[in-house]
Every structure is written in structure tokens, then in C-alpha cells.
């Protein structure tokens with residue numbers, strides 16, 4: 001209760017009604033001095049206020065970092081009261097600003113911060129279960145100024161544009177062989193980068209639109225804004241519109257799914273390079289390109305650019321594709337080289353500077369060489385860091401990994417702060433894969449709003465590297481199987497094969513196509529891992545993944561009647577073990 005009004009300057013009092021004082025704040029700075037009791041509760045309908053516009057004195061403080069100014073209520077923290085007088089200083093902006101900065105409080109069952117694969121799936125599943133959902137998504141522009149719409153990394157700057165460009169590269173390779181199949185070639189198979197960027201980005205925009213329609217249809221409130229957690233139930237939004245519209249949202253549950261962003265090296269001139277966030281919408285053809293990194297993004301970008309006709313150097317400081325089967329990685333890397341990618345092993349970039357006539361080129365200095373090299377484009381693909389700079393983790397008790405800053409969450413996606421969950425790439429020790437983020441989002445929504453106990457099984461997940469020859473895999477690598485069971489207890493079947501795509505074209509790629517199956521040596525020879533290097537590897541492995549998750553044996557594979565002729569049947573034809581030392585090259589095709 002408001003006890004006594006001591007001073008009330010420059011204001012129009014509208015009414016004093018018992019304990020309630022109703023007033024109107026004039027434009028400019030105003031002061032209200034009031035006497036307060038220990039349990040004073042001050043309610044203000046102050047939709048125009050920004051946090052920094054309130055100053056209180058005489059010892060009564062609101063913890064303004066933690067207590068949002070909201071349309072409705074400001075509650076004093078009574079145990080911090082050291083005086084019974086307080087001055088509330090308020091600065092009111094002009095009427096037009098008042099409209100722009102209008103802060104309203106909205107109540108939801110679930111607030112999701114981040115509208116990528118994880119956030120979208122969680123929001124949609126929660127809404128299907130009857131929850132009132134707000135989804136907040138915005139993109140911090142790249143240093144090159146690029147930004148994009150809803151859908152997160154996968155839809156805008158990851159899987160989708162990457163796969164479309166990978167396919168563009170395959171089309172180019174097929175064109176080279178077209179005449180062998182009787183097609184008349186126009187003789188002009190030069191690639192036009194701008195056309196590709198245009199069609200890829202049209203596709204992306206179409207996807208952005210579909211997401212927005214879906215959110216609308218499901219009644220999910222979409223805020224194209226940055227979300228900042230203020231306390232365990234409150235999120236403020238700052239719109240990316242010109243007016244920077246802000247809102248205060250409240251919910252019992254908050255999900256963080258803000259993903260990762262590429263890392264720039266800490267070297268002079270790093271800003272002259274770009275990342276995969278810029279590549280797929282790059283207006284100018286990349287030209288002579290240096291790709292720096294040994295992960296899948298680096299190898300995929302290098303491969304597709306080389307196949308699109310660019311001169312590509314790939315700098316790998318240590319081991320490429322660390323968690324994949326070594327034999328398969330060797331094939332993929334040799335195949336990249338055969339596609340014209342020049343691999344610079346065990347070196348580092350130490351400096352990049354502008355060069356060329358119009359200073360449009362980049363001169364790159366390497367650690368192990370005195371001669372710098374000039375490139376048109378430098379792409380950093382050296383890993384990704386958590387996208388957490390704007391999400392207000394400092395306001396809540398959400399723990400992060402000391403190793404890489406990612407959020408720590410348990411198998412139920414719970415963070416160390418009650419009511420706050422994390423899903424997708426932002427979570428420590430989770431594989432960076434869209435389908436995992438999607439599944440986590442869906443199952444979390446079911447646990448929150450449908451009483452489900454189901455959790456994601458993070459083991460036994462198939463994945464593919466979309467290099468010119470794709471590498472697809474599920475289960476243990478040979479190295480891990482040996483480490484876990486020892487050489488005596490495991491059996492490895494393998495073979496080289498010629499995919500039908502290469503039979504007539506005599507494509508040199510066929511010498512890298514390889515299939516490997518790892519199983520226990522003793523009956524029933526449970527399968528531990530499947531690995532495939534060849535065309536359409538992703539399509540092939542998806543079906544095997546279903547079976548593998550159920551637990552299959554080598555005799556299950558051998559007794560399955562093949563689909564003929566196709567590359568997937570190579571798994572069914574396996575008979576040569578690595579232990580035997582026999583030549584694993586397959587000859588003949590039909591029996």
C-alpha cells in the first residue's frame with residue numbers, strides 16, 4: 001500500500017482513491033517522492049518506460065537488471081528497504097517514441113528463443129499439444145553484412161544451400177559425361193555463379209515463407225526480434241524493425257535453441273575472409289579460393305567449389321574429419337584432390353591483407369612458407385561457437401561448458417536453471433545435426449505438454465559428409481571398435497566397387513568408392529558400424545540406419561535379397577574380411 005504521498009512535482013494527479021494513486025506522467029523528467037512501508041507494492045501502468053528511465057533513491061531499490069519494467073507491476077524488494085522515503089524519477093519520451101517503445105507484457109506457456117531446426121520443431125509440437133507459444137528469432141548480421149530469415153542455419157546458410165550447391169556440382173560432372181550417353185552437348189558448360197546463387201536463394205526465401213505461414217496457422221506468436229532472458233520466467237524482445245519494438249514476455253517454460261556461428265581466427269586481417277554464412281549468397285563468383293579447416297563444412301565447401309570450376313586450396317592444420325572412419329576419410333580426401341582441390345597440410349594462416357589493383361583480393365601469409373598467396377576469397381571453416389551473446393545467460397543460473405561455452409543440459413534438455421531448457425547445437429556435447437535438433441525439440445514439447453517421458457537417443461545416428469563422393473556412416477568406426485573390443489573380437493568386411501553411375505563414364509571417382517561393415521567376430525556377428533563412400537551415400541545409409549538401430553547381425557544382411565542393380569547392394573555382397581588380406585576390389589556385377 002502507498003502510505004503517504006510526500007511530494008509530487010510537475011504532475012497531474014488524476015485521482016487519489018484510498019491507497020491508490022493514479023497519476024499521469026508529463027513529458028520530460030518528473031519526480032514523485034513517496035513514503036513507503038516495508039511491504040509497499042508499487043503498481044504502474046507504464047507502457048512507455050525503458051529500464052534506464054527509472055531511478056529510485058533513498059535506499060529503496062529495485063534490482064532493475066532482474067526485475068523487468070513491465071506493463072503492470074513493479075514490486076519493491078522489501079528486504080532491501082533502508083529508508084521509508086523514495087523518489088521515483090521518471091523520464092518520459094515524446095508521444096511518437098512512446099508508441100515505438102511500447103512494452104507490453106504477454107503470457108505464454110512456452111517461449112522459444114531461436115527459430116532454427118530445434119526451435120521451430122519445439123514450437124510447432126508444443127502448439128499442436130495446445131500450448132500458447134511465442135517464438136523469438138533474429139539473426140546477427142555477418143561482418144560482411146549478410147542476414148537471413150526464419151529457419152536458422154540449416155534452412156538459410158547450412159544443409160539446404162549446401163546440398164543444392166553440392167547437387168549443382170554433380171550436375172556439372174554429369175554434363176561432362178553426357179556425350180558418352182548420346183546426349184549432344186551445347187559445348188558451353190561453363191558455370192554461372194550468379195544464376196546458382198539466385199536460384200538457391202529463391203528456394204531459401206520460399207522456405208522462410210513456408211515457416212512463417214506454418215507458425216501463423218498454428219497460432220504461434222512469432223517475434224522477429226532478439227530475445228534476452230531477464231529471469232527464469234521472463235524474456236524481453238528487441239525487434240529488428242526500424243522502431244526496434246520491444247516486448248516483455250512471460251512463460252513458465254523457456255527453451256534456448258540459439259545455435260552456433262562460425263569462428264573467425266584471431267589474426268590480422270581475419271575480417272577480409274568470409275564464412276559459410278556468406279558463401280551461399282555471395283554475389284561475386286568466389287574465384288581462386290582458400291578454404292581453411294578440416295571439418296565437414298570445410299571439405300564440403302572445397303569440394304563443391306572445385307567442381308563448380310574454381311581454383312581451390314584447402315588448408316588442413318591437423319586431421320580431417322576427426323570422428324569418421326580413417327579408411328573412408330582417406331578415400332574422401334584423395335578424391336577431393338582428384339577433383340582439383342589442392343590440400344595444404346599442417347599449415348596455418350598468420351595474416352591476411354588486401355591486395356590486387358582495386359584491393360579486392362586477399363594476400364594470405366602462411367606460417368610455414370615465406371611466400372604469400374593471393375586469393376579472391378578466403379573462407380574460414382574452423383569450427384563454430386555458441387550463439388549466446390544476446391540471450392542474457394548472466395541473468396539466470398544456466399551453466400555453460402568451460403571448454404567451449406556451450407550450454408550444459410541433461411538428457412531431458414534441462415539446464416541448471418529450473419524452467420529453462422536447451423536444445424540443438426547450442427548444447428554441449430551434442431552432434432551438430434539438424435535431425436537431432438528437430439527430434440530434441442519435438443520430444444521436449446511432448447515431455448512438457450503431454451506427460452511423455454521419451455528422450456532422444458543420441459547414439460546410433462547416421463550422418464553424411466556431402467563431399468564430391470559422399471561419405472555416410474552409422475555406428476562405430478574401425479578405430480573405436482578396435483579400442484572397445486580388440487582386434488581378436490571384431491570382424492571387418494570391406495570392398496571397393498564401381499557404382500553404375502560410373503560404368504559407362506569410366507569416371508575415375510570409382511576407384512575411391514568403398515564400403516565397410518564392422519561386426520563382432522563371434523556369432524551372431526552383431527553389426528557395430530556401417531560406412532559407405534560413393535554417390536548417393538546419404539540415401540543408402542538412411543535405410544540401413546533404421547535396421548541398425550533395431551540391432552542387426554551380419555547374417556541378417558547376408559540373408560536379405562538385394563535390390564539389383566544399385567550401390568546399396570554392395571553391403572549385401574560383402575564377403576572379404578580385412579583380416580584375410582585379400583584384394584577387396586569387386587569384379588563382375590551379376591553373380
Ligand code: FAD
Nearest residue numbers: 114116117118138152153154158227259424425432433434
Ligand atoms: P540454428 O539452426 O542455428 O538456429 C538458431 C537460431 O537462433 C538462428 O536463427 C539464430 O540467428 C537465432 N538466435 C540466436 N540468438 C538469438 C537471440 N538472442 N534471439 C533470437 N534469436 C536468436 N546438419 C545436418 O544434419 N546435415 C547437413 O548436411 C548439415 N550441413 C550443414 C552445413 C553447414 C555449412 C552448416 C553451418 C551446418 C550444417 N548442418 C547440417 C548443421 C545444422 O545446420 C545444425 O545442426 C542445425 O541448424 C542446428 O539447429 P539449431 O536449432 O540448434 O540452431
